[in-house]
Amino acid sequence: MNTQDDSIDTVEEDEENPNKNCLEGMQCPKCRSFGPFQIEITTIMMVDDEGVDEQCGDNEWNDESYCQCTDCDNSGTVATFSGQEAAPVKPSLEMINAELLQALKALVGEIDLSKLSVRKDFSLLNAHACATKTVAKAEGK
DSSP, X not given: OOOOOTTOOOOXXXXXXXXXXXXXXXXXXXXXXXXXXXXXXXXXXXXXXXXXXXXXXXXXXXTTSEEEETXXXXXXXXXXXXXXXXXXXXXXXXXXXXXXXXXXXXXXXXXXXXXXXXXXXXXXXXXXXXXXXXXXXXXXX
Protein backbone atom coordinates (compact mmCIF):
# COMPACT_ATOMS: atom_id res chain seq x y z
CA MET A 1 0.00 0.00 0.00
CA ASN A 2 1.37 3.37 -0.99
CA THR A 3 0.69 6.06 1.59
CA GLN A 4 1.66 9.66 1.08
CA ASP A 5 2.85 11.93 3.87
CA ASP A 6 1.03 15.26 3.57
CA SER A 7 3.87 17.00 5.42
CA ILE A 8 6.30 16.58 2.51
CA ASP A 9 8.06 19.82 1.66
CA THR A 10 7.62 20.61 -2.00
CA VAL A 11 9.57 23.13 -4.02
CA GLU A 12 8.33 25.73 -6.44
CA GLU A 13 8.68 24.96 -10.14
CA ASP A 14 10.95 27.95 -10.73
CA GLU A 15 13.35 27.07 -7.90
CA GLU A 16 16.87 26.42 -9.20
CA ASN A 17 17.85 22.76 -9.15
CA PRO A 18 20.69 22.35 -6.64
CA ASN A 19 21.75 18.97 -8.06
CA LYS A 20 25.07 19.57 -9.80
CA ASN A 21 26.80 16.21 -9.41
CA CYS A 22 25.41 12.66 -9.70
CA LEU A 23 21.79 13.86 -9.75
CA GLU A 24 22.40 16.85 -12.02
CA GLY A 25 19.11 18.15 -13.39
CA MET A 26 17.03 15.52 -11.58
CA GLN A 27 13.82 16.39 -9.78
CA CYS A 28 10.72 14.40 -8.89
CA PRO A 29 8.07 15.24 -11.50
CA LYS A 30 5.30 14.76 -8.90
CA CYS A 31 6.37 16.49 -5.68
CA ARG A 32 9.26 18.49 -7.22
CA SER A 33 11.76 17.14 -4.63
CA PHE A 34 15.44 17.26 -5.56
CA GLY A 35 16.07 13.92 -3.90
CA PRO A 36 17.56 11.76 -2.71
CA PHE A 37 16.19 9.12 -5.10
CA GLN A 38 16.36 5.36 -5.14
CA ILE A 39 17.87 4.42 -8.52
CA GLU A 40 18.38 0.97 -10.01
CA ILE A 41 22.12 0.66 -10.66
CA THR A 42 24.49 -1.81 -12.24
CA THR A 43 27.76 -2.55 -10.50
CA ILE A 44 30.26 -5.36 -9.98
CA MET A 45 30.62 -6.85 -6.53
CA MET A 46 32.93 -9.43 -5.01
CA VAL A 47 30.66 -12.29 -3.95
CA ASP A 48 31.68 -15.47 -2.17
CA ASP A 49 29.68 -18.23 -0.57
CA GLU A 50 29.13 -16.07 2.53
CA GLY A 51 27.59 -13.21 0.50
CA VAL A 52 28.65 -9.83 -0.83
CA ASP A 53 32.16 -8.84 0.22
CA GLU A 54 33.05 -5.61 -1.53
CA GLN A 55 32.24 -3.43 -4.51
CA CYS A 56 34.74 -3.84 -7.36
CA GLY A 57 33.38 -1.47 -9.99
CA ASP A 58 31.64 1.81 -10.63
CA ASN A 59 27.93 2.41 -10.11
CA GLU A 60 26.18 2.88 -13.44
CA TRP A 61 22.65 3.76 -14.50
CA ASN A 62 21.02 5.18 -17.61
CA ASP A 63 17.86 6.98 -18.70
CA GLU A 64 15.84 3.74 -18.62
CA SER A 65 16.87 2.86 -15.05
CA TYR A 66 14.11 2.68 -12.42
CA CYS A 67 13.96 5.74 -10.17
CA GLN A 68 11.84 6.40 -7.07
CA CYS A 69 11.42 9.56 -5.02
CA THR A 70 12.09 8.98 -1.33
CA ASP A 71 9.75 11.86 -0.38
CA CYS A 72 6.53 10.86 -2.15
CA ASP A 73 7.25 7.32 -3.48
CA ASN A 74 6.57 8.45 -7.07
CA SER A 75 8.43 6.18 -9.47
CA GLY A 76 9.45 6.19 -13.11
CA THR A 77 12.71 6.23 -15.01
CA VAL A 78 15.75 8.42 -14.61
CA ALA A 79 14.65 10.12 -17.85
CA THR A 80 11.31 11.16 -16.36
CA PHE A 81 13.06 12.50 -13.25
CA SER A 82 15.44 14.42 -15.51
CA GLY A 83 12.61 16.15 -17.36
CA GLN A 84 13.19 14.18 -20.54
CA GLU A 85 10.53 12.57 -22.63
CA ALA A 86 9.80 9.06 -21.50
CA ALA A 87 11.41 6.40 -23.66
CA PRO A 88 8.98 4.62 -25.92
CA VAL A 89 7.54 1.53 -24.32
CA LYS A 90 9.02 -1.62 -25.74
CA PRO A 91 6.14 -3.84 -26.77
CA SER A 92 5.86 -7.15 -24.96
CA LEU A 93 5.88 -10.43 -26.82
CA GLU A 94 2.19 -10.83 -25.99
CA MET A 95 1.44 -7.40 -27.49
CA ILE A 96 3.39 -8.24 -30.66
CA ASN A 97 1.64 -11.60 -30.94
CA ALA A 98 -1.77 -9.94 -30.58
CA GLU A 99 -0.93 -7.45 -33.33
CA LEU A 100 0.32 -10.23 -35.60
CA LEU A 101 -2.86 -12.22 -34.98
CA GLN A 102 -4.97 -9.20 -35.96
CA ALA A 103 -2.88 -8.77 -39.12
CA LEU A 104 -3.35 -12.45 -40.00
CA LYS A 105 -7.11 -12.16 -39.46
CA ALA A 106 -7.18 -9.14 -41.76
CA LEU A 107 -5.15 -11.03 -44.38
CA VAL A 108 -7.53 -13.99 -44.26
CA GLY A 109 -10.53 -11.67 -44.58
CA GLU A 110 -9.09 -9.72 -47.51
CA ILE A 111 -8.19 -12.66 -49.76
CA ASP A 112 -11.10 -13.68 -51.98
CA LEU A 113 -10.41 -17.35 -52.67
CA SER A 114 -13.03 -17.48 -55.43
CA LYS A 115 -10.91 -15.14 -57.58
CA LEU A 116 -7.64 -17.05 -57.25
CA SER A 117 -6.10 -19.54 -59.62
CA VAL A 118 -4.11 -22.45 -58.18
CA ARG A 119 -1.55 -22.14 -60.97
CA LYS A 120 -1.08 -18.36 -60.87
CA ASP A 121 -1.74 -17.59 -57.21
CA PHE A 122 -0.18 -20.57 -55.44
CA SER A 123 1.90 -18.42 -53.04
CA LEU A 124 -1.11 -16.36 -52.05
CA LEU A 125 -3.23 -19.47 -51.52
CA ASN A 126 -0.45 -20.96 -49.42
CA ALA A 127 -0.20 -17.74 -47.34
CA HIS A 128 -3.98 -17.79 -46.82
CA ALA A 129 -3.92 -21.42 -45.68
CA CYS A 130 -1.03 -20.78 -43.29
CA ALA A 131 -2.68 -17.64 -41.88
CA THR A 132 -6.02 -19.45 -41.43
CA LYS A 133 -4.32 -22.32 -39.61
CA THR A 134 -2.39 -19.94 -37.34
CA VAL A 135 -5.51 -17.93 -36.47
CA ALA A 136 -7.49 -21.09 -35.73
CA LYS A 137 -4.70 -22.43 -33.51
CA ALA A 138 -4.39 -19.11 -31.63
CA GLU A 139 -8.14 -19.06 -31.01
CA GLY A 140 -8.08 -22.66 -29.78
CA LYS A 141 -10.10 -24.07 -32.66
